[in-house]
Amino acid sequence: MSSALVFARKEFFEIFRTWRIVVLPAIVLLFALTGPVLAKYTPELLTAVAGSQLSGLELPTPTVFDAYGQWIKNLSQIGIFAIIIIYAGLVSSERRSGTAILVLTKPLSRATFVIVKAVVNAFYLTALVAIGTLITWGVSALMFGEAPGAALWSSAAVWLVLALVYLSLMTLFSVLIRSSAGASGAGLGAFLVLSVAGLWMPAADYSPAGLPSRAATLAAGVATEPLTWPMVISLLACAAVVGLAAMIFRRQEL
Template identity: 25%
Template sequence: MRATWFFIRKELLESWRSYHLLIIAVVFVIFGIEGPLMAKLTPEILKMASGSGMTIKMTDPTSLDSWQQYYKNMTQIGIYVLAVIFSGTISGEVSRGTLINLVTKGLPRYSVVLAKYIVAYFQWCLALVTAFFINWVYTAYYFSDNKSPNVLTGLWPLLIFGSMFVAVTIFGSALGKSNYLGFLTAVVAFIFLTLLNLFKDVKRYNPISLVTDNMSLVKGTEKISHIMPAVWITILSAVVLVYLAVLLLKHKKL
């Protein structure tokens, strides 16, 4: 574990020096501000865009519109931002040969994978929670209604889904030397799970439910017990994928 902790510190320092932390912070802070702001301004923007000759009837925006924009940003853009940043986290090290000296000096290869996974997932959680609380504050300021009673309930499934999505990215990065392989693997996995969700019998067990049913949880129209099978499958999948990434790196020529 000492070796893993050493590599975690190295990864955090590298994230800081490469401005990855800064990029993630800026992007997700913007997302946190943009959700409630867009919900508030969209009706006015549509009125101005329609011109004086057209009349568009729209209901007044609510806190639900703000949270819907938040989850849309996280699942359609935010999660891919992190996938791009961490896509080459292992393949880049292998192609540059930077792991050779560390491994020959006794650093276990599993420590490399574990450290990179922990740092990547930590940044995902930090970014998600930061954007969440910014969105929460602005939503409370703009929309003083009671239509979003369970805002926290909608958040933690997304946090758990990130554990698997990060693991997919790490696994993809361990497959080859291309810096884009991790990102492509994550995209393919996301598309596959989305298509799998078309079958109603597997929807409750599908990890993608953790990022598609958030608004139902926020509104209170769906109970968290409905997606618990998907939660456990997501956690198990993350563990398996990290283990497979360890095996890949273990047999990879550095």
């Protein structure tokens, strides 16, 4: 078995020994279970709380697409924040603990070290999103009596690409910044930049900045925005950013 596969196996089992195995699944499970329920009963809750203040105001009847939209909205906000915080120390934490030195004394290159960590966690995120989307699909069917799959799964796939973009950025930031807090701050700064850039049409059409809005419109079943270029460029950006992180890590002192 090659050193890269051995390290990938070690990194996979490392997930089960850290808070990543608790926090991310808990967040995904919470959103998957509660999103459709909240979408279904929000009008009734508002009526019960507001009472006479809503007199004469007819609230729209919730649909399964409201549940899908709630799922994507939660992921695009709290889900992204969780990824930023959890992966802020993806590389730097192993440098501080000395684990990186021990691993790199074996026939494992520094570039492989960074790339394997990013790839293993990309598969982990993909599995979590798939499971969460499947649960959302099932709960939505129970709540609304129907659950067309195309809108939900296509929007989840777009959001997953966005999540991989942030995973790539956090891999780079954890190489550049030895402090997890500093890397988290850089990640939140990137979130702010992409959120603002998404308001500018050229950036939304040709960069990851457009993925949140496209995921939302797909979830609503009314997608009309171009999707190919934001997806392709985002995936290429992921590879480029991880490659840059690997190149920088090769030249750094441990």
